[in-house]
Amino acid sequence: MIELKKTAKPQSLINNGDNWTKDLMIDFYQASVIDKTKQNKYNKPDIKQALIDETNEKCAYCESKVTHIYPGDIEHIIPKSLYPRLTFSWNNLTFGCFWCNNKKRDFLSKECMILNPYKDKINTHLRAFGPIILHINNSKRGEITWRQLELNRTELRDKRLEKIEELKNLIDKLNSENIPALKSLILNEINDFINRSEYSFTLKQFFEDNGSVTQTVSLDN
Numbered sequence: 001m002i003e004l005k006k007t008a009k010p011q012s013l014i015n016n017g018d019n020w021t022k023d024l025m026i027d028f029y030q031a032s033v034i035d036k037t038k039q040n041k042y043n044k045p046d047i048k049q050a051l052i053d054e055t056n057e058k059c060a061y062c063e064s065k066v067t068h069i070y071p072g073d074i075e076h077i078i079p080k081s082l083y084p085r086l087t088f089s090w091n092n093l094t095f096g097c098f099w100c101n102n103k104k105r106d107f108l109s110k111e112c113m114i115l116n117p118y119k120d121k122i123n124t125h126l127r128a129f130g131p132i133i134l135h136i137n138n139s140k141r142g143e144i145t146w147r148q149l150e151l152n153r154t155e156l157r158d159k160r161l162e163k164i165e166e167l168k169n170l171i172d173k174l175n176s177e178n179i180p181a182l183k184s185l186i187l188n189e190i191n192d193f194i195n196r197s198e199y200s201f202t203l204k205q206f207f208e209d210n211g212s213v214t215q216t217v218s219l220d221n
């Protein structure tokens, strides 16, 4: 999980969000069953595209690039089933993979919230140890996050290992290069790879632990 920045609210939410919320809340208070078509109105191409753009096509929780194999889901950070008033709240929407969405579902622990990539400083709660992600500083929120979302599930660990191998090759190239201009270009490539690839959180930590101590990489998102 990496920190994300909310982008501009999409036009269809600006135009309709308040009315959609009003219609939904009338059903919530007056009808015995909520009309699904009213609840799912957030499913608009401009909303989904804005979320895909702001997450760099990655699941906001596990950082897998979901669009390669499956369209991905619009995810409600606070579950819409528990807080229907937040169904169309732009700050409550993100992009998630099928697996994280399923692990999270309607889970909400008010006294110990799952980390919010838009609000929380992730590296004060979680740290990558090779392909594994664990909580640090006794962070209960970090612990509930990796446990509830199963951020160390086997497929994720395997995929993170593959990316670490790619990064290792780049680090070897960097360390064996003596020409400063070329070294600088390789470092740019590493920076780009860490920021754009899946599992940036893991890769950034791996580079800090295994790259040259004089070089640092900053995450852009």
Ligand SMILES: [Zn+2]
Residues within 6 Å of the ligand: 059, 060, 061, 062, 063, 064, 096, 097, 098, 099, 100, 101
């Ligand atoms: Zn995921």
